[in-house]
Amino acid sequence: MGNAFGLTDTADLRAALAGGATLPADWYSDPTILRLEQDRIFARAWQYAGRADQVAEPGDYFTSFAGHVPVIVVRDRSAELRAFVNVCRHRGHLVADGAGNRKSLQCPYHAWTYALDGSLKKAPRSEREPGFDRGGFSLLPVAVDTWGPLVFVSPDPEAGPLLEALGPLPGLVAESGLDLGLLRFRERTEWEIASNWKIAIENYLECYHCPVAHPGFSKVIDVDPDAYELRAEGLVSSQFGTPKASAKGNGKAPYDPTGVIAQAQYHLFWPNVTVNIDPGPGNMSVDVTRPAGPERSAGFTDWFYYEDVPDETVRQMMEFGTQVGREDAALVESVQRGLASGMVPHGRLLISSEHLIQHFQRLVYEALAS
Numbered sequence: 001m002g003n004a005f006g007l008t009d010t011a012d013l014r015a016a017l018a019g020g021a022t023l024p025a026d027w028y029s030d031p032t033i034l035r036l037e038q039d040r041i042f043a044r045a046w047q048y049a050g051r052a053d054q055v056a057e058p059g060d061y062f063t064s065f066a067g068h069v070p071v072i073v074v075r076d077r078s079a080e081l082r083a084f085v086n087v088c089r090h091r092g093h094l095v096a097d098g099a100g101n102r103k104s105l106q107c108p109y110h111a112w113t114y115a116l117d118g119s120l121k122k123a124p125r126s127e128r129e130p131g132f133d134r135g136g137f138s139l140l141p142v143a144v145d146t147w148g149p150l151v152f153v154s155p156d157p158e159a160g161p162l163l164e165a166l167g168p169l170p171g172l173v174a175e176s177g178l179d180l181g182l183l184r185f186r187e188r189t190e191w192e193i194a195s196n197w198k199i200a201i202e203n204y205l206e207c208y209h210c211p212v213a214h215p216g217f218s219k220v221i222d223v224d225p226d227a228y229e230l231r232a233e234g235l236v237s238s239q240f241g242t243p244k245a246s247a248k249g250n251g252k253a254p255y256d257p258t259g260v261i262a263q264a265q266y267h268l269f270w271p272n273v274t275v276n277i278d279p280g281p282g283n284m285s286v287d288v289t290r291p292a293g294p295e296r297s298a299g300f301t302d303w304f305y306y307e308d309v310p311d312e313t314v315r316q317m318m319e320f321g322t323q324v325g326r327e328d329a330a331l332v333e334s335v336q337r338g339l340a341s342g343m344v345p346h347g348r349l350l351i352s353s354e355h356l357i358q359h360f361q362r363l364v365y366e367a368l369a370s
């Protein structure tokens with residue numbers, strides 16, 4: 001195998017990962033690694049973009065990102081769901097912004113106008129241009145599909161079926177007792193963190209840090225390794241947590257498992273989408289963490305609840321989740337500073353508690369070596 005990274009002998013690295021070593025520290029700040037990740041991970045993988053309810057009617061659209069790739073998702077006039085790279089074929093301005101309903105998509109720079117099927121309809125003054133062929137400048141297509149209330153996109157139009165990529169995830173979520181059809185969107189929260197995207201995902205993938213770093217969470221979920229289950233299959237890494245007996249029936253909203261959900265489920269869908277279901281009433285939150293630079297990430301969380309969940313319960317559950325998120329942000333920003341020093345070139349995983357990180361790092365390695 002060729003050395004794609006110019007950093008480490010790739011065969012040695014594969015063996016090191018199998019032995020419990022982490023990825024090299026400089027992979028968390030090197031712009032060359034980020035460019036490889038953009039090409040080989042984010043330009044290929046299915047990623048959550050937004051909600052199906054935003055594109056329910058013909059003409060509805062919303063804009064989003066798949067990693068670094070700006071995308072637009074649209075319901076065209078024949079009610080077909082489509083997605084495109086949201087970059088004008090003229091000189092690269094973003095074609096659309098935000099969300100709404102439109103008859104066509106007009107770039108705000110020089111007014112090139114695209115139909116909802118992506119074809120270029122109008123380019124002012126192009127009739128003065130001998131040989132200009134509008135047919136050659138359609139918006140670039142992006143793969144799009146839905147799972148329950150969620151719209152996923154892949155910048156690779158040849159990406160296989162979403163359902164195949166999701167693998168065990170729909171079945172696991174169904175086992176939780178959650179009915180995706182009953183979920184209603186409540187709110188989106190957005191954030192930025194001063195860490196490489198992989199540090200944030202790796203932090204998500206273990207609860208070894210929970211007793212130390214999440215005192216509130218550890219009070220209600222049994223984070224003992226014998227009770228807290230980790231499972232990886234294909235592109236999905238899952239964690240299952242059971243509420244402590246002491247948390248049951250105490251009347252406090254966060255994680256009081258008297259609702260339809262008895263067990264917590266925390267799933268990573270490779271590479272950067274996490275799906276969280278907490279004990280309690282019907283709920284699900286979906287996070288996307290994408291690189292905003294080698295040492296920065298940008299993300300958002302979409303919060304869904306059953307319609308009959310009272311606002312006060314929603315507020316308490318969101319506040320509880322947000323507090324855990326604040327604790328995690330401090331951890332990953334500290335790891336970024338530590339790794340960026342370059343003084344500790346590899347970490348060492350404890351496989352019994354951190355094998356989901358090993359699985360994730362193997363996927364990163366395989367993607368970059370491909």
Ligand code: FES
Binds near residue numbers: 088089092111
């Ligand atoms: S860049 Fe879009 S019309 Fe010129």
Ligand SMILES: [Fe+2]
Binds near residue numbers: 203209210214324327
């Ligand atoms: Fe955490």
